Amino acid sequence: MTLLEIHHPELTPVVTRIDQLSAIADERKRLASDEFVGLYGGAGIAFLTREEQNELHELKLQLPTYAQLRSEAKARLMQRVSSSRRGMKTTAAG
Numbered sequence: 515m516t517l518l519e520i521h522h523p524e525l526t527p528v529v530t531r532i533d534q535l536s537a538i539a540d541e542r543k544r545l546a547s548d549e550f551v552g553l554y555g556g557a558g559i560a561f562l563t564r565e566e567q568n569e570l571h572e573l574k575l576q577l578p579t580y581a582q583l584r585s586e587a588k589a590r591l592m593q594r595v596s597s598s599r600r601g602m603k604t605t606a607a608g
Contacts, residue, residue, distance in 0.1 A: 535570050
């Protein structure tokens with residue numbers, strides 16, 4: 515389980531599907547000839563169908579931005595610091 519999934523468990527199906535699409539692309543790329551990969555490009559996304567590319571794009575739009583993740587992490591850290599100053603125990607998960 516990733517940190518993203520720990521703090522946003524509702525995104526687990528999204529991350530799982532993104533991983534599945536990545537595996538599909540990697541497998542297609544692996545099966546292609548070296549010449550084709552060289553001409554077509556080495557990016558895995560190039561080996562997805564247009565529908566799969568659109569699905570991947572829609573899935574990625576559901577993920578939080580790095581700025582959102584950073585803001586959430588900062589809030590958790592500030593809460594931990596505040597709790598420790600009051601002498602309260604905090605959990606490892608935050």
